[in-house]
Amino acid sequence: MSNLAAQRLAPTQSLRDKALEILRQAIVTGQIAPGELYSATALAKELGVSVSPVREAMLTLVNEGALEAVRNRGFRIPEFTEQDLAEVFDLRLLLEVPSMGRLAGMDLDDAQAELERLVVATEDTVHDATEFLARDRDFHLYLLALRGNARLVDIVRVLRDQTRLYGLGPGANRQLRVEAAREHRELVEKILHGDAAGAEDVMRRHLEHIQQDWYGGTPTATRQGA
Incomplete structure (x- = not known):
């Protein structure tokens, strides 16, 4: 996920929406990989923003079926059969x-x-x-x-x-x-x-x-x- 650091969020954009855009793209391109656990805190640090908009974006992706929440551990890509x-x-x-x-x-x-x-x-x-x-x-x-x-x-x-x-x-x-x-x-x-x-x-x-x-x-x- 090191490439995310190059995609720091612009202050004029909705932080939640931009975080959502970046995370979606990371899933599509494989930067967020199956089998790995990701925390909103760590991703927020890479993006240079507070945790809240990143967590909101990740919960949106959970609702869309692109991520699943793992209690007290973070988020991961769900099994896809x-x-x-x-x-x-x-x-x-x-x-x-x-x-x-x-x-x-x-x-x-x-x-x-x-x-x-x-x-x-x-x-x-x-x-x-x-x-x-x-x-x-x-x-x-x-x-x-x-x-x-x-x-x-x-x-x-x-x-x-x-x-x-x-x-x-x-x-x-x-x-x-x-x-x-x-x-x-x-x-x-x-x-x-x-x-x-x-x-x-x-x-x-x-x-x-x-x-x-x-x-x-x-x-x-x-x-x-x-």
């Missing part, structure tokens, strides 16, 4: 696939430059698993934000963060990240060309590839005999 992984991807398929189809029917002229920047950011970070995961998260949450539904973004963000609790696994393989970045570009092209069915197909394949190839899970369609 293959069944948990399957349930998360079931929900992500239900939410993200049709959302990409709906985006294809929207006027996104003002978003094209930012979409290109985010796609390039994932392409440029395929050599670094930690950086790629952060940019991948930015890309997908921005796409969902274009729908204008803040609750959708919040739900999927929590689901994505829970997915990372299963560990990176084969996702550390550079070629898998190259393929994921390629699918990002294909997805944006389908959306901007108004191809709703194509956008949904790419998003479905993308999620199934992540579930199966990155995490070793069984895609929903296969489990259901589709």
Whole structure:
């Protein structure tokens, strides 16, 4: 967790919100690791703030299922099983696939430059698993934000963060990240060309590839005999 010291909280930001942002990112990128115990006091010292906002942020993560409290000891990442992984991807398929189809029917002229920047950011970070995961998260949450539904973004963000609790696994393989970045570009092209069915197909394949190839899970369609 030594990298957290470089992310000291700016005084103009809500300390609790910024602490929450940093801790979420640390879970996503593996800086907060499974099997380790973390105290709000120690993390607050690294961030250069009082304990209260850090503890509040950690309790929020407990409510989201990304951390669990261990009585009188601290916080840790909870056990995340293959069944948990399957349930998360079931929900992500239900939410993200049709959302990409709906985006294809929207006027996104003002978003094209930012979409290109985010796609390039994932392409440029395929050599670094930690950086790629952060940019991948930015890309997908921005796409969902274009729908204008803040609750959708919040739900999927929590689901994505829970997915990372299963560990990176084969996702550390550079070629898998190259393929994921390629699918990002294909997805944006389908959306901007108004191809709703194509956008949904790419998003479905993308999620199934992540579930199966990155995490070793069984895609929903296969489990259901589709």
